[in-house]
Amino acid sequence: MTISRSESLPIRSSGDVVVIRQRVRSAAEDVRFSIVGLTKLVTAASELARNTLVYGGGGNMLLEEVHESGRTGLRLTFADNGPGIADIALALKDGYTTGQGLGLGLGGARRLSDEFHIDSAPGKGTTVCITRWK
Amino acid sequence: MERIPILRMGSYLLVTVQVDMHDQLAQQLQEDLAVKIVQTGARGVLLDISALELVDSFIGRMIGNIAATARVLDVATVVVGMRPAVAITLVELGMSLPGVQTALNVELGMELLRDRLEETVFNDHFPE
Ligand SMILES: Nc1ncnc2c1ncn2[C@@H]1O[C@H](COP(=O)(O)OP(=O)(O)O)[C@@H](O)[C@H]1O
Ligand SMILES: [Mg+2]
Secondary structure, X not given: OEEEEEEEEEEOOHHHHHHHHHHHHHHHHHOOOOHHHHHHHHHHHHHHHHHHHHOOOOEEEEEEEEEEOXXXXXXXXXXXXXXXXXXXXXXXXXXXXXXXXXXXXXXHHHHHOOEEEEEEOOOOOEEXXXXXEO | OOOOOEEEEOOEEEEEOOOXXXXXXXXXXXXXXXXXXXXHOOOEEEEEXXXXXXXXXXXXXXXHHXXXXXXXXXXXXXEEOOOHHHHHHHXXXXXXXXXXXXXXXXXXXXXXXXXXXXXXXXXXXXXX
């Protein structure tokens, strides 16, 4: 896999979440995602960025344009040093929330992406990495 | 503070969301609209989201809350102009916005509200 573009963005406020949506949108436009593919990726990014802010206490997102066997995709990695998640399977369940949300963010982001990886443990922070191919 | 404008159109309120809302702005709109419904005695709310390129679970919840609050105040809400890609994404996200009326555009939304209002008036005059 080769990476042709990479950009790191902070997630410290709800304004940063809006900036992330805009940056992911323009990157998806640059590589000519379909409108549905673009909307799905931006929506997943919005969910994960909000989780990084609200539950992770802030962090950042790495945006990468990736190429593999002739296809192009966008890979987004959200990382924080917050409290981490004890039961990842539970957190991924639709409707599960420890906050005021609808509990659709993590599960939804997984459905809206082609690849989804989560790495989290109590006291170790949380990293969620998603890829969507064009 | 930045706010989403709420316009009065006869007995309806029209909200046109033009910007990519951050979470506090969406929250504020919910509160402003409830106040405005009571102040104006509006009979219906049209929420135009045709400019919205994204509805995530937070904004989706706001839309559901607006409709629920309006309903409690005996006011109907119609969400108009949702983009097809947004609708597809919302469903995959797991939100089907139950209890939220939708229409393709403002004109059709107005028609829907008018029909509902006439129905109510009719039922009030000729109860079963
Ligand atoms: N970055 C994170 N750090 C710690 N906990 C998280 C993080 N992201 C998600 N979680 C946990 O997973 C739960 C489910 O997240 P999500 O599906 O996005 O729903 P919601 O945001 O509505 O709570 C959250 O309520 C929270 O407990
Ligand atoms: Mg969430």
